[in-house]
Amino acid sequence: MAKPRTKQHKPYVGNKKERTTFHLMLLPGMIMLAIFVFVPLIGSVMAFQDYVPARGIFGSKWVGLENFEIIFSFPDSVQVFWNTLIISFGKLIMNAIIPVLFSILLNEIGGKFFKRTFQTIVYLPHFLSWVVLATVVTNMFSLEGPINAMLGVFGIDAVQFLADNQWFRTVIIGTDVWKEFGYNSVIYLAALLAIDPGLYEAASIDGASRFKQIIYITLPALMPTVVLMAALNLGNILNAGFDQVFNLYNPIVYETGDIIDTYVYRIGMVEGQYSIGAAVGLFKSVISFVLILSANSLAKKTTGSSIF
């Protein structure tokens, strides 16, 4: 929280007794956090060990940075790293642009009923798991699927989208945006409601068109939220979406679609190499931590709002 600059802005925090109650109310959450977040952090030492489950953390051999050396010596670690970054960045950008556009368009529509219905419909796919949606997507993009049937009408040859390295990332990013844009637009719709209607009134009196109003009022008002959301998501940049990719990829598109998480899954879980899996996880966390710190300070500098 930014420090309040003037006295009259100081929020009401209650007297000492009330404060204690508030802190106590935080306690269950903090305990959960400790159990599920801080305690498992200890397991990160596995990354520096040759971990054998039967011997446990205390009995396993200490190997220093050997696991990290192994990871970086894999011929495909660079490829996997780039795939992750490209897919993630694509998602990050599209998941910012599309929901903003959608919420602005929806906001311009009159009629509460229509607005609400539409919002609910696009919101729905968010609640379906990728295990289910993967079947839908596979069928949509199969040779006899509707997408290829549509292309066929225009005389375009059928494409095996999910087995084609030119298309795979596009499909991954596109379907992710399709699934999440309804959910992501909720926060922008809320931000739109917070804009002072007086601004629009004043603008229309000055003769600004609807389009001009969007450009000069709506977009600037949304900008802090967009930047904030992007900064928050930047911490997730190395998570390109395990369940989505895992359910849609196949060896032909490893070249463009194999991401860190699917790779770690195959090494760590399928081959039982816990230490290597833990090493990659730790590596990811460190990168994410650095990214979120820098994104936060960047957001603070440019828009004045920040997460912490």
Added chain:
Amino acid sequence: MKKKWMKVTSLVAAAAMTVISMTACNNEKSFMDGMSDEEKTAWETAMNDPYGKYPELVTYTTGYNLTNQGSDVLAGTPYENDTPENNAYTRYLKEVLNVQNENAFEAISGPDYNQKVSTAIASGNIPDIMHVADYETLVDLVESDLIADLTDVYNNLACDTVKEAYASYGEENNPLNTVTFDGKIMAIPKTQLSDGQDFLWLRKDWLDKLGLEEPSTLEEMENVLKAFIEQDPDGNGQNDTIGLVVHSDVYGDYPNNTFAIDNVFTAMNAYPNIWVTDDSGKAVYGSVQPEMKEPLTLLSNWYKDGIIDKEFATRTTDDIVGLISTGKCGAFIGPWWAPFNQAQTSTYATDDAEWVNVSCPVGTDGKINAISTKSYAGFVVVRKDFEHPELAMKIVNVNSEYSKQDKSEAAAEVKENQTLAYFNWPLYCEVQPGNNAELMTQNVKAVMNGEKDVSELTTEEQSYYESVVRYQEAEAAGQKADAADYSQYTARIPAMTKMIEEPANFLVPSFFETTDSMGSRWASLEKMEMETILKIITGEQDISSFDSFVEQWNKSGGEKITEEVNEMIK
């Protein structure tokens, strides 16, 4: 809490007993010191007889394998108060051999049990007799010198059933080879039933409709598949059938991966995904051998011509089952038990499909080239210095032979518990001949031909026989049999008969296990392999890229792993 204390005290007691008995007898026979000659003879006779009953109760510590059924299955039966130290099996062993188990640990078979074994080994304090599930653990035990040499015990005491069962796997794949270290038998291997060879499963009704013969060579197979895509076998006037469905893994886990097409590779003497012995006697990885090029070229041509499913790389197993169930495809490669697959049962019920298994594609000698599965599925080991090492062999004898022929009441109790399936033999090791499934079919057929009486069948065989009868009755009445009966009949009678009458060549892989470097390198190598194989088949890469793949494979750890494998099988 109370229970826990009881466990602790019993453990302490067991440990104390072990210590006492160990100090009491420093050499092998000293527990007989102070006995009269008569008593000594009684003990010696018991110890040298495969089923000899000990003159006095012998207790041994062990690790008990439970099944994952959960103890509730015993509720309401006469056995609901049974415990892992007092149940039908332990009572039976006590009656036959006068032995009693004390459990150092009890766990459900699989990871739970294996972890207890690992912990016991790590502490250096293993039970007198126990079952271990994997080869690495056995090697670990031999290397840390914790287990006894069982060579004499095996030679003196193994019953005929056990000896014949091991021999049924052939000299090269004999389970005893695996447990022999420096010429010493260090464990009693539990057997793994052989799964036989894969067949080409075809819709006979389609073959008949198009006037085609059952194929056998690769060319004949190609012609049948071509006819299946071009001549509208389902008669709906549309060009919508698929030739051969292919598992997205293409090969591996022979023959358990239904829809995988290993047989196409093996017909051309390529053995992908396993370790084979090359001409110089060295173990090499099959997927990177030059023999792979020929089948890969053929498959890429088949892919181009649409003979194999164009979308196989993105299909899940469920997708494939869907294709077959809806009558879009009439050919796949699978094992003798493929009729249990929903792909077959549903087409039988709705489409009047008639499935047959064909020995195709065959190699140059007219037989299918198949790959042997592992012959062992675990090992019984005895703690070094345990005074009754012969006990392990005797229990295995009882498990595998004596109890099966015994018609006593105690044996009936054991049989009943086998269907309840909560407890197992305290030593989880039954030795069966590798071709047990074939033998069962022969017995069922003998009853069908009137050569045998139903009462001569085992309970398992009886249930198959009943299915067969129900299937035949339904068919004779012009009705569709129950799916389960259809599956039992088709798999166990016609399919199995073909397996018996048209034997395959079985190649025994030179190595089944994993090496140290495999753990960290294998995922990466496998990725490289699958990427290349799929890209070559789908035509995205030329066959010439196979050579650069092999080079890259060796450079990225494959060479090192090959060295390790050869080191391990020395």
